[in-house]
Amino acid sequence: MTALGFLYPGHSGEDDYPRIEQLLGSDIRLDLVHTDIGEDAHRVDALLRMGAPERLAAGVEELRRSGAESVVWACTSGSFVRGWDGAHEQVRSLARAAGMPASSTSFAFAHAVAELRVRRVAVGATYPDDVARLFADFLRAAGAEVTGVCGAGIITAAEVGTWGGEQVLALAREADRPDAEAVLLPDTALHTAGHLPQLEKELGKPVLTANQVTVWEGLRLVDRRVNAPELGALFLREPLVQA
Template identity: 35%
Template sequence: MMYGWRNRIGLVVTSSDRTSEGEYFRHTPDGVSVHVARMLLEDGVADAETLERMSADVERCAKLLKTTDVDVIAYSCTTGSLLKGEGFETEIERRIETVAGVPAVATAASIKRALDALDVESLTVATPYIPELNELEVDFLEDSGYEVLDIYGLGCRTDEEICAHHPEMAYRQAREMNREDADAIFISCTGYRTFEIIDRLERDLDKPVITSNQATLWDALRKIDVDYSEIELGTLFRH
């Protein structure tokens, strides 16, 4: 049987990301394939300067994925799709759509759509980032209308450090970030492995958990009208 007989997702990741592909490959519905293009993130350094230079690689990746005849393209990088503030995330989607001629989703935009689908107004945020990126994320979320009650980052400066963390680390960090007055917890970063702990964390905290890859995959599947009801990735995948 042909791979992607049902639909094909194009996935744009940073060149040093070792997490997104694995999470997507294991959790796409039957008949949906994933095809990857990489943007150069110099030395895998996760800071605003290198992420901004990386963003110039978007069109090249879109051109490559267009030749694979994908049905949707997911830009899988959280801070890379919000670093210039609110509105940058939809600009990236438009840039991809213009080149590839198919719908596109960018992680920062997908996160907002996920928060809105779950009626989230206030949240706490767990990240692996350095303070510079945490500040950009808070500004983006608050400018988009959400109340960020708290944010904490692990201080990782490279994708190498981020991708080395096990999902148990994301669980422990998010649990420590929980607040009774938060509608949800958001675990940020597409390189931060989370899929294994989403359901457990929601049961333990009794509130929705949104993560970067989870929101992006959910949004991409919605774009191509694929039934995702059998995927067990938290409350979001029941919407």
């Protein structure tokens, strides 16, 4: 049994994780610990507080007791908002506190883009435009070319968590660009685990979503590979890079 640990802020799209666990169809357990979200707001100051070291460290002991072998901070905006260097320090601090390999959803996106060997990506973010642009900056720091950024302007994760499949698909369509090799949907509050085959069929290219890449990153940290077609192109390829 491989046990993966995730620190998830608040309660919005966390039911993607048991769905993904089921779709993995193997001896993999996904253990989720909820962190204190503080103020639910896609606003830079609130996001910086949400990902503060003491908030992440508070959930680490429970993951250790569960037998987790790696831990991923399952929040995109609460990591990239710190910038490339700040997000690295956040992960280093989490690894020290947890005593195990650690990462975040922001780095999961960067590693997944490299895994698929794509360079040009389009972003469909639920966030306000200023926060969405910070994610694009993070991707550029990772070496990606961002061909377009579409922000939905939603302030709270709670509202994002109410979105259904049609809204997710509409965001992906709006974000897509003809020259983009993949479309990225960066919000772990967004339910996407049940929509990945449809998204990729409609767009005709890989679609990377926050909870999907977060689980893939947890597996990458422990050198596990699972073939899971229902989780999209990312789960159909052999690993190409190691961080």
